[in-house]
Amino acid sequence: MxxxxxxxxxxxxxxxxxxxxxxxxxxxxxxxxxxxxxxxxxxxxxxxxxxxxxxxxxxxxxxxxxxxxxxxxxxxxxxxxxxxxxxxxxxxxxxxxxxxxxxxxxxxxxxxxxxxxxxxxxxxLPEVYCTAWTCLFAVLDLKPRDTLLVRGATSTVGQAALHLAVDTGAVVTATTRREERFGWLKGLGAAETVLEQENLDEFLLGKGHPRFDKTLNLVGNRVLLESIRLTRTGGRMLQAGWLGGLAPVEGFNPMVQMESGVHFSLFHSKVLGTPEFPLSAIPLQDIIKKIENGAWDAxxxxxxxxxxxxxxxxxxxxxxxxxxxxxxxxx
The missing domain is CATH 3.90.180.10 (Medium-chain alcohol dehydrogenases, catalytic domain)
Incomplete structure (x- = not known):
C-alpha cells in the first residue's frame, strides 16, 4: 500500500x-x-x-x-x-x-x-446535524412546546436545527436576512419568520412579542447582547455560530448590558467527541433514516x-x- x-x-x-x-x-x-x-x-x-x-x-x-x-x-x-x-x-x-x-x-x-x-x-450531514443536535438538546435542553428563536436559520446549522426542533414539537421563530426565504422556512415548519436585522430585540419587543424560552444565535458576537435580551428570565441563550464575523463585542459591560437570570452558553463544535459531548449521545443513525425516508430535505x-x-x-x-x-x- x-x-x-x-x-x-x-x-x-x-x-x-x-x-x-x-x-x-x-x-x-x-x-x-x-x-x-x-x-x-x-x-x-x-x-x-x-x-x-x-x-x-x-x-x-x-x-x-x-x-x-x-x-x-x-x-x-x-x-x-x-x-x-x-x-x-x-x-x-x-x-x-x-x-x-x-x-x-x-x-x-x-x-x-x-x-x-x-x-x-x-x-x-455530520458536522451540521451533530452540532445542531448538541446545541438544541445537550445545551439548550429543548423541550416540546418551548418557544425557540433561531437566528441565521437559512445557514446549514440553522436548517438542521429547524428540522430537529420542529420534529421535537418546539415552536420556532426563524430569522433570515432574505425575505424571499420566508415561505421556504415556513415550509420547513417555522411558526414565524422574521427579517434578520440589527436591534432585533427592539423590533420584536417593541411590537409586544414575548421573549423566547430558548435562543440559538448563529449570527455571532454582533448580536450577542440583543439575543440575550430576547430570551426570557430563566431561559437559555446559546451562541454557536459567527455568520456575522469574528469581531469581539466592544466595550462589553455585563452589569449594564446583560439581563439578569438568562443563562448564556457558548458551543464550539470542536468539542464533539469529547467525554463531555460524546458522539454516541447523538442519534445520528435515526437522523440519517429520517432523511433517507424523505422526512427532511438535507x-x-x-x-x-x-x-x-x-x-x-x-x-x-x-x-x-x-x-x-x-x-x-x-x-
Missing part, C-alpha cells in the same frame, strides 16, 4: 487560490484511531477562516469532517470496510483533515452508519468535484450558497 496520498493543502494564507493539490505522506493511525478512506467531505465556514489565517488553529490539510470507509483500525474498534462518518477530533486543526485522500481520526470521533445515501449526500446545495475546491471556497466566501457545499473524492 502506498505511503503517500493526494491532498488539498493550504499553501499560504489568502483567498481560494491558495488551496493547492499536493502529494503528501499518508497518515499512520495509532491504537485508538481509525484511518478513513475519504469519499466525500463537507466544506465549512471555519475552513475559510483557517485558509485566511483567522482561526485559532489549523492544519495545512484542513477539513473538519469526512465520510468514507475504514481502511485501518489498529485497535480493532471498527471493522475494515465499514461505512463511517468522521467529525472533529482535531481533524483539519491538529491533524490532517478531510481534504486528504485518507484521514486518521480518533475512534471517539468516528460513527459507523448504515445508509444507502450517496457519499455526497451523506457528507452534508441534500447539499451544490456538489463539487475534487479538482474544484477553489470554486467551492469561492462560493462559500459569498455567504450565498443557500445550504451545505460538498466535495466528492474521485480516487
Amino acid at each position: 502506498s505511503e503517500t496520498m493526494n491532498a488539498i493543502v493550504i499553501s499560504s494564507f489568502g483567498g481560494p487560490e491558495v488551496l493547492t493539490y499536493q502529494t503528501v505522506p499518508k497518515p499512520a493511525p495509532s491504537p485508538g484511531e481509525a484511518l478513513i478512506r475519504v469519499r466525500a467531505f463537507g466544506v465549512n465556514h471555519a475552513e475559510t477562516h483557517m485558509r485566511r489565517g483567522e482561526w485559532d488553529e489549523h492544519h495545512p490539510i484542513t477539513g473538519l469532517e469526512c465520510v468514507g470507509t475504514v481502511a485501518s483500525c489498529p485497535g480493532g474498534e471498527l471493522p475494515l470496510g465499514a461505512k463511517v462518518v468522521g467529525v472533529m477530533g482535531g481533524l483539519g486543526r491538529t491533524r490532517p483533515g478531510g481534504y486528504g485522500e485518507f484521514a486518521s481520526v480518533p475512534v471517539a470521533n468516528v460513527v459507523p452508519v448504515e445508509t444507502g445515501l450517496a457519499w455526497e449526500d451523506l457528507a452534508a 441534500k447539499p446545495a451544490k456538489v463539487f468535484e475534487y479538482q474544484d475546491i477553489q470554486s467551492a471556497h469561492g462560493m462559500l466566501d459569498t455567504h450565498d450558497a443557500g445550504g451545505k457545499l460538498v466535495v466528492k473524492h474521485q480516487f
